[in-house]
Amino acid sequence: NAGVTQTPKFRILKIGQSMTLQCTQDMNHNYMYWYRQDPGMGLKLIYYSVGAGITDKGEVPNGYNVSRSTTEDFPLRLELAAPSQTSVYFCASSYSDVGAFFGQGTRLTVV
């Protein structure tokens, strides 16, 4: 049982480039989330989804886009990368009220 899998683990982007952070879960969870974690800070919600075809903005959605075409996958798209998007990104999934399962994270640096 792989749980929540994120790729890539590390990435360096140049300002203005675009990329997609991949997230997939094999637990058939309805809910999926993208968080970012800045150094010394807590987690801020970027986007979330309550099921396939349904997405909604979190606390810090600007500069990002998501899609949820299947229950398993929830990719996060960065368009026109900026230094302010340097962070560690975590994908998570949950079902009902059991708490969320997190991926290992993607460490992104924008230079």
Add this chain to the structure above:
Amino acid sequence: GDSVTQMEGPVTLSEEAFLTINCTYTATGYPSLFWYVQYPGEGLQLLLKATKADDKGSNKGFEATYRKETTSFHLEKGSVQVSDSAVYFCALSEEGNKLVFGAGTILRVKS
């Protein structure tokens, strides 16, 4: 909106000392409450949870009680080990199962 406040760290303890990490929350409804732990370079792992008032969550010697009257969910452990060194996050889940996190508390345990 809902929010979570944790005591600031870092908290530095000697091995076998008693641990308390304070957590209070603000919520309009009756959220579920969680403690997550993050070891260096890893994602967050669910440590324990409580879904209603007076529930006690426990795991690996850690415990926390959902106190509705004081809107608190303090984390405790009777005897910490060096391997408990990590960042601990208090969180609540509001409508739609969105998790709202505190800023995290760094725990350092010295041998």
